[in-house]
Amino acid sequence: MPFDPAQFMNTPADPLPTTYEVIPEGEYKMLLDSDPKMLEVKKIEGVSQKSGDAYLFYQLELNCLVLDDKLKAKLGRDRVTARMRINLDFTDDGKLENAPNRNVALGRLREALGQNKPGWTPQQLLGAGPFIGRVRHNSSKTNPEQKFAEVVNAAKIS
Helix, strand or coil: CCCCHHHHHCCCCCCCCCCCCCCCCEEEEEEECCCHHHEEEEEEEEECCCCCCEEEEEEEEEEEEECCHHHHHHHCCCCCEEEEEEEECECCCCCECCCCCCCHHHHHHHHHCCCCCCCCCHHHHCCCCCEEEEEEEEECCCCCCCEEEEEEEEECCC
16 A cells, blocks of 8 residues: 555544553563663763762663564564663672672573573663563553553563
8 A cells, every 4th residue: 555645644643542552461482672772871870859869870781572473462562672771780890780689680581591501791681581570560651541561570481
């Protein structure tokens, strides 16, 4: 079907949906996206509303592809994704901290992918999997009625 932008600008349209149907909470078989733009380290800084103290940390943000054909059909999408965010702990010299209780979520993801070995780099996450990802819902800070699917844990497929 050819698209004509001029005709589009003058064609009446019916009301459109204003929300996405969210991936139901649960466990799904997943892969990490292979697109380098979907693997990002973000600097998170601000001031705590409770204490008034400033904070600064880094977070690894990944895009997970859900491998569930029934869910794709239910949501009417060819590609179903959920975000995974992992807070990172670093040593004073900028290396990933590997002390007890540090970087546990990243360690779990690496273990689920068979990558929890010496010499690992974050680039190895691109396209990695499959693994089992647990999806939970988070609410929008500006609109509590709006929900987002977040991958909160990763496990090896047994």
